[in-house]
Amino acid sequence: MSLTEHHRGTTWLERGGLRPTRQRLALAGLLVGDGLNRHVTAESLFAAAAQAGEKVSLATVYNTLRAFCEAGLLNEVVVDGARSYFDTRLDDHPHFYWEDSNALTDAPVEDLVISNLPAAPEGMAVSRVDVVIRLKKA
Amino acid sequence: MSLTEHHRGTTWLERGGLRPTRQRLALAGLLVGDGLNRHVTAESLFAAAAQAGEKVSLATVYNTLRAFCEAGLLNEVVVDGARSYFDTRLDDHPHFYWEDSNALTDAPVEDLVISNLPAAPEGMAVSRVDVVIRLKKA
């Protein structure tokens, strides 16, 4: 993890009010170190950490992802019943879900317009609108 | 299960090319017997069957829901990592997901317009577009 990456991870953790432990810094660096948006599962992040030579237990990856979510640093995206995905991008935006590889990516949002969204029923408010464009091989 | 319900369930199974066993007829009757759209989980359908006095094992409910899906009689909708939802309505339409009760319902589709849907990436085709409007208590 470079100095820039480290710094980015540190300030990111601070924003969430989370203690900068070695494991959290490592995971934060992998998530936001290069400033790009990222979509991970617990397993994929665990694998990336191992690859990078970081020693973090799988349980800690799970706990940390949950902590990042609760701190508002990540969003959970539900696209596959089998596993949870986490997105470093926080605003409401559409996703591509690649059914053949189980990958999740951002869909170009420029053009997408959702008009006349149904009104929330009495006593309810819209918490979020998830748009998932499922892709299969052509 | 009334005669009408039974008949609806039978023709429904035939459409999927599935053998009309006692259990499948019972579940089909609960799903499409009244001609209304329905959103169920394995557990909720199992409970409904028990309530109706139908003897079906939980494993069979799971296997049958899967079979119905593969036969194109149901659609699976992913809104909650914890459990699978099945929808008797087959066309692409938006859903309300009630976060406080974990219920899934159809959202009024009349007005919703999605314009400028991002093009599918090279070599891929859009398999489905899932729109889930998550509702929380106001």
Next chain:
DNA sequence: GTATATGCAAACCGTTTGCATGGCT
């Protein structure tokens, strides 16, 4: 008669948790 469906219990897999240890402030 043959292929397929059902039921039960055990396996499964992603995720969570209890508890002892170690680290941050």
Next chain:
DNA sequence: AGCCATGCAAACGGTTTGCATATAC
């Protein structure tokens, strides 16, 4: 010092599966 994070292994919950039995064709 005190609180919180980590790691391991065991528990968990929804779902699937192996296998013996029963049912549709």
